[in-house]
Amino acid sequence: MGSTGTVLRELRGAQKSAKGVSLYSRYVNRPAGRVLAAGAYRAGLTPNQVTLTSALFTYGALASVALVEPSWTLAALVYAALAVGFAFDSADGQLARLTGRGGPDGEWLDHVVDCGKLVLVHTAVLISFYRFGELPSDAWLLLPLGFQLAAVVTFCAGLLREQLGKAAASARGPSWAEPATPAQPVSRVRAVVLLPADYGVFCLVFLLLGAPGAFRAGYAALAVVHTLFLAAFLTKWFRELKALRAG
Secondary structure (H helix, E strand, O other), X not given: OOOHHHHHHHHHOOOOOOOOOOHHHHXXXXXXXXXXXXXXXXXXXXXXXXXXXHHHHHHHHHHHHHXXXXXXXXXXXXXXXXXXXXXXXXXXXXXXXXXXXXXHHXXXXXXXXXHHHHHHHHHHHHXXXXXXXXXXXXXXXXXXXXXXXXXXXXXXXXXXXXXXHHHHXXXXXXXXXXXXXXXXXXXXXXXXXXXXXXXXXXXXXXXXXXXXXXXXXXHHHXXXXXXXXXXXXXHHHHHHHHHHHHO
């Protein structure tokens, strides 16, 4: 087992492409995940154990949102746990690539945890609104449901786009691939534009839990942005899949 420095260097060489990744994931979450992956490697943990550690931090934080009255202390603790959980979510894949111990079971577990997270985060906000919110109107209770719909549809549609693209390539044989596009440098503008859609940036809104009005406003603004991103993503993915059929 190499030194931590050696492991970190190997992990840097095993990173996924930065294409389509926001600045937060590229410069904050992935580096943090790399450090956690190195620690997990030194501790002898498996990628699946790292995934479950991510779930422990994330689900524990979201349970606190639903069950504990909002305060600035809760805000800090929830955000810290969500940020750590998200970093572990990056660490499991990095560890799997480093050790070659990834597989369908690990990918399945990772997606199950992610899907549960997307459902639970907005359910927790809904429960918090209902129990502690002193809302201007009961209509605010519909907001987490709409946000949850946008988040889950984005997640599922993105997975389907990826899997259907792979299925199309497999059906047409090993010599066929999706239409190639010229290699382009990673777009910094795109990385900035994608920031509001990044889960790590979304987690920042929980720092406002101590001020319920500010939290509602920030949460509502993100809901609008994510809905707009959903419309853009669905249009893009539909056109790509239609192009595969035509090709």
